[in-house]
Amino acid sequence: MTYCVGMILDKGLVMMSDTRTNSGVDNISVFRKMFHWCVPGERIVAIMTAGNLATTQAVISLLEERTKSPDERTNVLLKAPTMFQVATEVGRLLRATIAERQDANGEGGRNRFTASLIVAGQIKGMEPRLFLIYPEGNFIEASAETPFFQIGETKYGRPIIIRGYDAAMSMEDAAKLLMVSFDSTLKANLSVGMPLDLMVVERDRYEPRHCRRIEYEDAYFQSLSTAWADALRGAFHSLPDYDFTDPAATTA
Amino acid sequence: MTYCVGMILDKGLVMMSDTRTNSGVDNISVFRKMFHWCVPGERIVAIMTAGNLATTQAVISLLEERTKSPDERTNVLLKAPTMFQVATEVGRLLRATIAERQDANGEGGRNRFTASLIVAGQIKGMEPRLFLIYPEGNFIEASAETPFFQIGETKYGRPIIIRGYDAAMSMEDAAKLLMVSFDSTLKANLSVGMPLDLMVVERDRYEPRHCRRIEYEDAYFQSLSTAWADALRGAFHSLPDYDFTDPAATTA
Numbered sequence: 001m002t003y004c005v006g007m008i009l010d011k012g013l014v015m016m017s018d019t020r021t022n023s024g025v026d027n028i029s030v031f032r033k034m035f036h037w038c039v040p041g042e043r044i045v046a047i048m049t050a051g052n053l054a055t056t057q058a059v060i061s062l063l064e065e066r067t068k069s070p071d072e073r074t075n076v077l078l079k080a081p082t083m084f085q086v087a088t089e090v091g092r093l094l095r096a097t098i099a100e101r102q103d104a105n106g107e108g109g110r111n112r113f114t115a116s117l118i119v120a121g122q123i124k125g126m127e128p129r130l131f132l133i134y135p136e137g138n139f140i141e142a143s144a145e146t147p148f149f150q151i152g153e154t155k156y157g158r159p160i161i162i163r164g165y166d167a168a169m170s171m172e173d174a175a176k177l178l179m180v181s182f183d184s185t186l187k188a189n190l191s192v193g194m195p196l197d198l199m200v201v202e203r204d205r206y207e208p209r210h211c212r213r214i215e216y217e218d219a220y221f222q223s224l225s226t227a228w229a230d231a232l233r234g235a236f237h238s239l240p241d242y243d244f245t246d247p248a249a250t251t252a
Numbered sequence: 253m254t255y256c257v258g259m260i261l262d263k264g265l266v267m268m269s270d271t272r273t274n275s276g277v278d279n280i281s282v283f284r285k286m287f288h289w290c291v292p293g294e295r296i297v298a299i300m301t302a303g304n305l306a307t308t309q310a311v312i313s314l315l316e317e318r319t320k321s322p323d324e325r326t327n328v329l330l331k332a333p334t335m336f337q338v339a340t341e342v343g344r345l346l347r348a349t350i351a352e353r354q355d356a357n358g359e360g361g362r363n364r365f366t367a368s369l370i371v372a373g374q375i376k377g378m379e380p381r382l383f384l385i386y387p388e389g390n391f392i393e394a395s396a397e398t399p400f401f402q403i404g405e406t407k408y409g410r411p412i413i414i415r416g417y418d419a420a421m422s423m424e425d426a427a428k429l430l431m432v433s434f435d436s437t438l439k440a441n442l443s444v445g446m447p448l449d450l451m452v453v454e455r456d457r458y459e460p461r462h463c464r465r466i467e468y469e470d471a472y473f474q475s476l477s478t479a480w481a482d483a484l485r486g487a488f489h490s491l492p493d494y495d496f497t498d499p500a501a502t503t504a
Contacts, residue, residue: 155407184411235483
């Protein structure tokens with residue numbers, strides 16, 4: 001499995017992904033699932049991946065035209081006139097890559113080799129955009145009502161994002177919120193694993209404001225995890241007490 | 253879907269279930285998923301259900317021998333000498349009920365009509381016990397290391413239980429913890445819905461200490477939900493701040 005989140009804020013975009021891949025429980029590896037490309041001063045495009053690793057690696061390679069010699073390559077992500085065009089092209093490549101593998105495997109390929117992607121970025125003169133690309137190649141875009149997308153093992157870390165998200169929050173707080181969401185997921189599910197990748201993109205900067213790999217022994221993440229455990233206990237104990245004998249509590 | 257949790261504590265057993273059933277999104281109903289039977293002073297057995305509603309209702313009916321006239325019925329749950337025997341019998345009935353429906357539907361029945369159950373209770377002279385019964389009829393028992401079971405839509409509400417559970421906690425706090433776990437799930441997933449059923453069984457009492465249906469407009473649950481949102485925000489803001497320029501935070 002995997003866990004990736006992309007979030008759109010007033011101040012820009014924040015993304016986080018884990019790096020665990022597994023085929024069964026006895027074949028576990030670390031692979032990067034977050035990629036980005038920049039034209040300084042003009043655009044930044046980021047992609048996060050979940051699903052079949054061969055599929056997602058093929059999509060990234062095809063986007064970079066690695067079938068061609070290095071001097072002949074033209075990355076479509078750096079040429080597309082709008083983020084909508086970027087998402088369309090990424091969706092097309094994703095669908096084609098999945099279909100090729102499925103077709104090549106006949107009946108045995110049915111419903112396999114699928115993957116989902118989060119695409120985020122900004123091109124000069126336009127707003128930052130955030131998309132969720134489905135295995136079928138179509139996609140949806142984030143909005144004020146639905147300002148974040150998750151892919152992979154999404155459920156454990158969802159309640160805290162729902163409650164903690166605020167479009168006006170600082171990029172630092174957004175990074176912190178994602179770390180808490182990842183911490184909850186890591187505690188509950190072995191198929192999501194450290195290290196984590198974090199990227200912060202401020203609007204109108206067209207390059208990462210902050211880009212960081214969070215390793216197992218990361219002091220900040222460890223202190224955050226401990227502090228969150230303590231703070232959750234404190235929050236829990238601050239709640240109104242339940243009373244079995246209170247009339248309002250004994251209606252059945 | 254469904255969400256049910258059974259938890260074993262030093263002081264006894266606490267159970268909570270939702271009541272939403274759905275077949276698609278346009279056929280939503282309220283059904284009880286928590287059942288219990290007592291022999292005062294001798295035993296209490298509770299069952300919570302998730303999965304195919306016709307299957308789980310059939311299992312409950314068969315346990316109560318509703319195929320016979322009322323004066324000929326002998327509920328196996330009230331006769332089995334140990335909770336292990338109770339779990340064995342419930343598992344046997346569950347497997348048989350699923351198999352009958354599958355067989356009757358041939359190829360179209362494959363992998364359908366399945367259900368999972370949580371069985372909890374205590375028989376005089378023995379410890380309180382908690383079991384998770386699989387559709388295959390086999391089961392596992394809770395232990396000090398794994399003191400709670402969830403069935404249905406389990407992921408959203410799992411992190412807070414992992415962090416909040418303490419075997420020595422009061423039954424009131426355990427009820428509160430389950431309500432917080434359900435609140436997080438209700439906020440994130442439409443297939444889990446109010447009202448909720450709560451039952452608290454103190455050890456060596458052989459009848460519910462507290463049994464209650466929590467309706468939509470329940471004042472305590474509403475105040476808890478609001479207080480939890482506020483407390484979570486407070487907990488989040490109490491965490492150490494993240495700093496993009498701190499050396500420890502810029503290693504990549």
